Amino acid sequence: MNDAEMIDCSEDAHQLTRLRAIMHRLRAPGGCPWDAEQTHESLLPNLIEETYETVDTIRRGDWEHLKEELGDLLLQVVFHSELAEEAGRYNFDDVARIVSDKLVRRHPHVYGDSSVTDTEGVLSQWDAIKRQEKGDEQEAYLHNTGKGLPAMLRASKLQKKAAKVGFDWPDDQGVIDKIREELVEVEDELESGDRELLGGEIGDLLFSVVNLARRHKLDPEILLESTNVKFETRFASVDKGLQAEGKSLASATLDEMEQHWQNAK
Numbered sequence: 001m002n003d004a005e006m007i008d009c010s011e012d013a014h015q016l017t018r019l020r021a022i023m024h025r026l027r028a029p030g031g032c033p034w035d036a037e038q039t040h041e042s043l044l045p046n047l048i049e050e051t052y053e054t055v056d057t058i059r060r061g062d063w064e065h066l067k068e069e070l071g072d073l074l075l076q077v078v079f080h081s082e083l084a085e086e087a088g089r090y091n092f093d094d095v096a097r098i099v100s101d102k103l104v105r106r107h108p109h110v111y112g113d114s115s116v117t118d119t120e121g122v123l124s125q126w127d128a129i130k131r132q133e134k135g136d137e138q139e140a141y142l143h144n145t146g147k148g149l150p151a152m153l154r155a156s157k158l159q160k161k162a163a164k165v166g167f168d169w170p171d172d173q174g175v176i177d178k179i180r181e182e183l184v185e186v187e188d189e190l191e192s193g194d195r196e197l198l199g200g201e202i203g204d205l206l207f208s209v210v211n212l213a214r215r216h217k218l219d220p221e222i223l224l225e226s227t228n229v230k231f232e233t234r235f236a237s238v239d240k241g242l243q244a245e246g247k248s249l250a251s252a253t254l255d256e257m258e259q260h261w262q263n264a265k
Helices: 003-007 012-027 033-037 044-060 063-086 092-105 119-133 151-164 172-192 195-215 220-244 254-264
Strands: none
Touching: 003 012, 012 033, 012 063, 044 063, 044 220, 063 092, 092 119, 119 151, 151 195, 151 220, 172 195, 195 220, 220 254
């Protein structure tokens, strides 16, 4: 595509080609200095940010804005593919091909002769095929599970995979009892004054709480972010309420802040 075609292209079937052409143009001599300087490593913050912005948009149910966020996320894939192509490793077509081939391989109940018919069977089959593809049959069952994910998401993924082979509480009461047990151990270490042991027990408590969310098919990362937003909103009300009384957060007492907090609730 030339510049004129990139600027004015309305055909739906050509939009992905247009995006790739624009990305190539921005990286080429005479293009954009910022884009030309980027590397896989320098783009990592953008990839993470765009992913979380997409998640936030879905969580808020902002379906019109989701279109834009998905576009920003797609740009990251195209950008990294462009860098790989420049280095002579592979290109966007290879990226699309490898994921398409993977989907066909891991859906033998659609493209093959597998007789799996329910979701549980599909997920079990997917894991078995994945382990075979990666040569992990001889590795520990949880080998590399969730590697690179934020700790809370990885905890949930580890627990889900363990549960698939039956390593799970039979009911919620077992999880609740475990949470209470871990909380008592945290309290004990608070009295001991050993920060390292205290940190370990707090980690165990967090892991147990993640387990409760996981059992109810709730994403702990999204739950915590929802609470973050709730806290931010209510604390803003505390600040605004104090200002209306001619006070500041720095000068207010804890009791005064608590009163405004309760009002915000």
